Amino acid sequence: MIVGDRKPLEEILESIKDFKKILLLGCGGxxxxxxxxxxxxxxxxxxxxxxxxxxxxxxxxxDEATPTRVCEHEFIDELKDKIDSVDAVLSxxxxxxxxxxAEQYEDKIIIPALNTTFMGYxxxxxxxxxxxxxxxxxxLGWTGGLCPISRCAKKLLNGPCxxxxxxxxxxxxxxxxxxxxxxxxxKRIGKLENLEKVRDxxxxxxxxxxxxxxxxxxxxxx
Amino acid sequence: MKSDSKLEKVLSEGKFGxxxxxxxxxxxxxxxxxxxxxxxxxxxDAVNITDNQTAIVRMSSIAASKLAIDAGLEPVAQxxxxxxxxxxxxxxxxxxxxxxxxxxxxxxxxHQTFGNHPEASNVYDLDSINLIQMxxxxxxxxxxxxxxxxxxxxxxxxxxxVENPFADPFxxxxxxxxxxxxxxxxxxxxxxxFDMNRFKEWMKMVVDRGIHERLYILAGxxxxxxxxxLVYMNKNVAGITVPEELIKRMEDADEPKEEGVKVAIExxxxxxxxxxxxxxxxxxxxxxxxxxxxxxxxGLLPRP
Ligand code: SF4
Ligand code: SF4
Numbered sequence: 387m388i389v390g391d392r393k394p395l396e397e398i399l400e401s402i403k404d405f406k407k408i409l410l411l412g413c414g415g416x417x418x419x420x421x422x423x424x425x426x427x428x429x430x431x432x433x434x435x436x437x438x439x440x441x442x443x444x445x446x447x448x449d450e451a452t453p454t455r456v457c458e459h460e461f462i463d464e465l466k467d468k469i470d471s472v473d474a475v476l477s478x479x480x481x482x483x484x485x486x487x488a489e490q491y492e493d494k495i496i497i498p499a500l501n502t503t504f505m506g507y508x509x510x511x512x513x514x515x516x517x518x519x520x521x522x523x524x525x526l527g528w529t530g531g532l533c534p535i536s537r538c539a540k541k542l543l544n545g546p547c548x549x550x551x552x553x554x555x556x557x558x559x560x561x562x563x564x565x566x567x568x569x570x571x572x573k574r575i576g577k578l579e580n581l582e583k584v585r586d587x588x589x590x591x592x593x594x595x596x597x598x599x600x601x602x603x604x605x606x607x608x
Numbered sequence: 609m610k611s612d613s614k615l616e617k618v619l620s621e622g623k624f625g626x627x628x629x630x631x632x633x634x635x636x637x638x639x640x641x642x643x644x645x646x647x648x649x650x651x652x653d654a655v656n657i658t659d660n661q662t663a664i665v666r667m668s669s670i671a672a673s674k675l676a677i678d679a680g681l682e683p684v685a686q687x688x689x690x691x692x693x694x695x696x697x698x699x700x701x702x703x704x705x706x707x708x709x710x711x712x713x714x715x716x717x718x719h720q721t722f723g724n725h726p727e728a729s730n731v732y733d734l735d736s737i738n739l740i741q742m743x744x745x746x747x748x749x750x751x752x753x754x755x756x757x758x759x760x761x762x763x764x765x766x767x768x769x770v771e772n773p774f775a776d777p778f779x780x781x782x783x784x785x786x787x788x789x790x791x792x793x794x795x796x797x798x799x800x801x802f803d804m805n806r807f808k809e810w811m812k813m814v815v816d817r818g819i820h821e822r823l824y825i826l827a828g829x830x831x832x833x834x835x836x837x838l839v840y841m842n843k844n845v846a847g848i849t850v851p852e853e854l855i856k857r858m859e860d861a862d863e864p865k866e867e868g869v870k871v872a873i874e875x876x877x878x879x880x881x882x883x884x885x886x887x888x889x890x891x892x893x894x895x896x897x898x899x900x901x902x903x904x905x906x907g908l909l910p911r912p
Contacts, residue, residue: 539719540689540730544737544787546780547716548772548799549846556846557719569777582783584791587694587738587753 387416387507388480389514390423390500395434398476401497402435405446405473409465410435410499411487412452413479420514423478423500425452431478431499456483459490469494504536522592522599528580530571535588537564543585610747610794613710613766614682615654618887618912619795619824624880625887626908627684627797627826628652628899630676632667638675641667645679647896651903652681653911654711656797656889659686663723670700674707684768685709688717693733694742694753701743705763713768713797714739736769737791743767744792767792772799773810775847782813789822796823797889800830802838802850804878811882820884827879828889831872831898835859869902876906 402408410432417423432448439446449468453461456479469475474495477484480502488496504516519536525543526533535541539557546565549556555563572578592599609616619625628648633640648655657676659669666672673683685704687697704712716736720728734742742753743765750762769788773781785796801807807827814820832838835858842850854871861867872892879885888908892898903909 539721540716540735541732542716542735544735544784546775546777546784547736548770548775549719550775550777551846552776557721563776566777569780581780582787584737584741584787587734587742590733 387419387505388482388502389420389504389506389516390417390480390502392422392427392431392478392500393498395431395438398431398499399435399438402446402474402476403444405495407447407449407472409449409451409468409472409475411456411465411475411477411479411483412450413456413477413483414452415455415457415479415483417478417480417500418452420508421512423480428452428478456480457486459486462487462490520593521588521590523589528577529568530575530577530580532564532568532571534564534568537562541588543588611710611764611766613654615684615711616766616794618653621912623912624908625795625824625826626652626890626903626911627654627656627887628890628892628896629656629658630672630681630683630896631658631661632669632672634664634666636667641672641675642679644896645676645681647899649680650911651899651909652890653887654682654684656684656686656713659688659717660691660723661686661718663690663718663720663725663728665724670704670707670709673704673709677708682711683709684711684713686713686715687739688715689732689734689736689739690717690720690730693731697734697739698742698746698752701746701763701765705761705765710764710766711768712743712765713770714743714793715770737787740767740769740788740791740793748792767794769793769796770799771796772847773801773807774799774803774849778810781810782817782819785814786817786819789819793823795826795886797826798828799847800828800841800891801875801879802830802841802848802854804875806849807879808882811884815884820886824886825884826887826889827882827885828891829872829875829879831890831892831895831902832858832868833895834864834868837893869898869905872902873905876902876908 410428412425412428413423428450432450455461469491474497476497476499478499484496484498505518506514506516509515516536521535538545546563550563550566553563553566555561572580630644657669657673660666669685673685676683714736720726720730745751747762747764750758771785835855838850838855841848858864858867
């Protein structure tokens with residue numbers, strides 16, 4: 387899933403300071419699961435904004451909605467009337483949702499209220515960790531199912547570096563050295579030989595280095 | 609001989625090689641290099657010129673290496689993977705060779721969060737092993753990373769790498785050294801050694817696998833002036849462990865500086881006796897002036 391953190395209130399207030407009427411959108415997808423952008427989060431943010439603006443002597447009118455997913459046109463189509471009637475849309479969806487809105491409502495100001503952070507999963511209740519950087523050429527097959535691209539601070543393919551100590555990363559003592567974990571996991575499944583060969587440099591064209599990527603599933607196209 | 613490096617010549621003749629280190633300044637004064645070079649001249653076969661070490665902006669390693677040549681040293685230009693992609697790396701290798709640099713030390717590099725621009729984006733297009741392979745292919749296969757031929761004047765570098773025998777997973781450290789040999793490293797400088805027993809254990813594994821016959825291993829020794837430096841490194845530098853006895857010995861010493869020199873000399877004598885060790889990499893961090901004293905006392909002078 388996609389994980390995000392809500393932006394600080396001060397930043398959000400600054401970004402909507404010129405508007406008198408906004409639509410505040412939550413998203414019913416990933417960010418609902420990570421608590422930062424669902425219906426509840428939207429309700430909380432709406433009251434925080436209202437109070438702050440009232441205190442500042444500059445009240446604001448806030449309409450709210452939380453579509454199933456902001457990142458699909460069919461779910462935001464139905465917001466047309468609401469969007470037409472406001473100065474700007476403040477969205478707690480991920481960046482994909484914000485862009486879906488901007489594309490569909492070309493004349494409207496769309497503002498993010500969330501910092502989209504990573505693709506990951508909850509390692510414990512209400513704690514998420516990154517697991518994939520969407521590099522477009524997955525290496526999990528030989529690394530024992532652990533990703534060195536998103537989880538090693540140096541994206542090494544031939545790790546671990548010389549700073550790996552006691553399973554901890556040199557960059558941050560709170561983080562595991564994923565390369566140590568890769569070693570342990572390959573040892574457990576009897577595949578240490580995967581680490582013997584020198585792995586060739588990665589072809590980053592499949593990653594973010596060649597501009598926007600596109601994915602097509604021909605069979606399902608209309 | 610793979611290069612015209614003097615360091616390669618010394619090592620290939622089976623002589624005990626010596627390298628040391630020179631950190632470029634955080635400004636643009638060329639005299640800084642020649643002044644530092646004075647302490648080192650005649651005391652080592654080659655001198656590492658660090659590449660923005662600890663991710664702090666300094667004079668470019670290649671420019672400083674050229675100044676070091678002018679000052680009478682043979683440099684080992686360092687190159688890290690943090691700041692350059694494969695295009696910049698190869699371009700810098702060509703430039704370095706054109707300037708007369710014959711040794712290069714390739715490493716992944718300290719992460720930018722340690723330095724003075726923690727907000728910088730890092731590169732890590734290649735990792736250190738990929739980089740070693742690329743520079744070897746430029747020299748031996750006369751090709752760029754892309755496979756395009758280098759039609760003439762291929763860069764002939766004596767290729768160095770680092771290894772940390774004190775990092776984890778311990779068992780894998782020797783396998784990783786073998787990977788560096790397979791990738792094309794000609795020599796290795798190790799992380800500074802304080803825990804001699806662990807280093808010996810590691811060297812035994814290296815010798816058992818015959819890796820010492822495929823590349824030259826230069827053992828890293830760091831003389832210190834006080835026990836404080838040891839405590840600091842033990843606590844703050846990932847992959848350095850300092851035994852308690854050594855810290856205590858330095859702490860109890862009446863003349864810590866003299867004791868520091870004594871310790872370094874003992875350590876150097878110890879590494880000379882270890883099978884598979886081809887040389888010394890002396891790194892008196894912030895205490896370059898002690899280099900000649902230590903070299904004199906260990907009988908490693910004059911250099912060949
Ligand atoms: S290797 Fe690439 S695709 Fe696979 S998990 Fe890591 S970042 Fe994602
Ligand atoms: S310590 Fe491990 S996770 Fe951290 S940069 Fe080095 S190899 Fe990567």
